[in-house]
Amino acid sequence: MLPDEERRDVSKTHKLYIETVGCQMNMLDSELVVAALRKRGYELTDSAKSADTILFNTCSVRQHAEDKIYSALGRLKNAKQNHPDKVIGVIGCMAQKDQKLIFQRAPYVDLVVGPGQLHQVPDLIDAARGKAEQRMEVSLGRRDGSRDEISRSHESFDPLRDPEMRPTPYQAYVRIMIGCDKFCTYCIVPSVRGPEQSRPPEHLLAEARQLAAEGCKEITLLGQTVNSYRYRDGARIWRLSDLLNAIHDVDGIERLKFVTNYPKDMTDDLLSAVRDLPKVSSYLHVPVQSGSNRMLERMKRGYTVEEYREMLDRIRQMIPEAAVTSDFIVGFCGETDDDFQQTCDLVRAARFKNSFIFKYSERPGTKGAERFADDVPEEVKKQRNNELLLIQNQISEEDNLKFLGRHVEILVEGPSKASQQRGEEGPLLQLTGRTHCDRIVVFQGNQRQIGQILPVIIFDTSAFTLHGEVVTGEAGPELFSLGA
Numbered sequence: 001m002l003p004d005e006e007r008r009d010v011s012k013t014h015k016l017y018i019e020t021v022g023c024q025m026n027m028l029d030s031e032l033v034v035a036a037l038r039k040r041g042y043e044l045t046d047s048a049k050s051a052d053t054i055l056f057n058t059c060s061v062r063q064h065a066e067d068k069i070y071s072a073l074g075r076l077k078n079a080k081q082n083h084p085d086k087v088i089g090v091i092g093c094m095a096q097k098d099q100k101l102i103f104q105r106a107p108y109v110d111l112v113v114g115p116g117q118l119h120q121v122p123d124l125i126d127a128a129r130g131k132a133e134q135r136m137e138v139s140l141g142r143r144d145g146s147r148d149e150i151s152r153s154h155e156s157f158d159p160l161r162d163p164e165m166r167p168t169p170y171q172a173y174v175r176i177m178i179g180c181d182k183f184c185t186y187c188i189v190p191s192v193r194g195p196e197q198s199r200p201p202e203h204l205l206a207e208a209r210q211l212a213a214e215g216c217k218e219i220t221l222l223g224q225t226v227n228s229y230r231y232r233d234g235a236r237i238w239r240l241s242d243l244l245n246a247i248h249d250v251d252g253i254e255r256l257k258f259v260t261n262y263p264k265d266m267t268d269d270l271l272s273a274v275r276d277l278p279k280v281s282s283y284l285h286v287p288v289q290s291g292s293n294r295m296l297e298r299m300k301r302g303y304t305v306e307e308y309r310e311m312l313d314r315i316r317q318m319i320p321e322a323a324v325t326s327d328f329i330v331g332f333c334g335e336t337d338d339d340f341q342q343t344c345d346l347v348r349a350a351r352f353k354n355s356f357i358f359k360y361s362e363r364p365g366t367k368g369a370e371r372f373a374d375d376v377p378e379e380v381k382k383q384r385n386n387e388l389l390l391i392q393n394q395i396s397e398e399d400n401l402k403f404l405g406r407h408v409e410i411l412v413e414g415p416s417k418a419s420q421q422r423g424e425e426g427p428l429l430q431l432t433g434r435t436h437c438d439r440i441v442v443f444q445g446n447q448r449q450i451g452q453i454l455p456v457i458i459f460d461t462s463a464f465t466l467h468g469e470v471v472t473g474e475a476g477p478e479l480f481s482l483g484a
Ligand code: SAH
Pocket: 061, 062, 186, 187, 188, 189, 223, 224, 225, 260, 261, 262, 287, 289, 327, 328, 329, 358, 359, 360, 361, 362, 363
């Protein structure tokens, strides 16, 4: 039996439901918010119905991401009428962008909290419960003060961690910087995430050590332009390469990745670090966005296709095994067939491991929306999206074929999607893991292998997946000689 004190605590437990959309930054923010709420006795639930606190961690990068949240909010109208004690909060990038508009569109929302104010979430929820008053906490806009004032109003929120909210207990994100100062004309991120600010190396190292002590093996460093990291520590300037070197020495961390790279900041010191540090994955996400100089200029990306290709050549020369991936926007303002064909040519030549392709979505308040008409019809955007995807998928398929018969090392992440759908309940089940170059491998395994780094031999491939078999002790030495 529980002592009285604890019994009361259990009966008081709040149930939290959280839905997260957007990029890895948001996934990390959700992890941190959940950790802070758990400290106050909250328990996670995967049913919005049974929760007394519902949070949406939102994204504004494309209209579609916002629509999804507004329709989810629409479905909660009755829930709030029937249970006025429920607290509904909208946090993250759309909270910063839409602010009071959220209350207008969904009057039963209690809280709107921007990504620079997440440290306030637990107190705000406590204050909101059972009260009619709505609360909004957002950071200053990019034109609403001096750079210092604006920076201070966007606080990096990196306190406690919560392993249950991570992709897996063995993998964690560490945010090395917040914000973005690149102001690509199509992009909302600089205005919702505020000025670029790098976090102090000693905080990052302490976080890495703590994660390692908790059993985490892989750390992915996060930043909107992660390779623009710069931190002045007295006379010393820390760059991403210095950070990688320092975190590389943390015992227990076996893999290091970093996303997302800005092409112009892909310096040789960084490439040398990737080449020379065995724990650093040879996986580089360096979005190019378009293969047309005219579009790149309109996007204000700050490089030409030729410069991007030179950078790619440098990567291939210094790290021949590197897997490079990219993002593309199709149908940006004024994009002609010819511009688009130049993008197709670049994809054919660059042979990215994979590409994320997005249809341009006009974002109010951006320079793109102010200066240019969103004049490519939706149908054409769709067509271009599909066409580019086909080209990329064929390349991915061809490149994956090269892995046939090869030996790779994977970090086992957990049951594969198919295994989850089939409801397989171990110990023997289909598992999934990732190679050093971020390729997905599925294999028949045992539950106890989750979280281990294992040698696997590849016997089948597709555009998206490698199929492998664990290399066992006796067969090891011969199979190990088969390649990377
Ligand atoms: N900071 C990263 C990614 C930012 S958002 C970078 O600089 O690459 C992720 C991707 O979304 C971008 O790379 C871009 O391809 C896409 N994106 C951003 N704004 C968009 C918009 N308005 N419409 C469509 N796609 C967009």
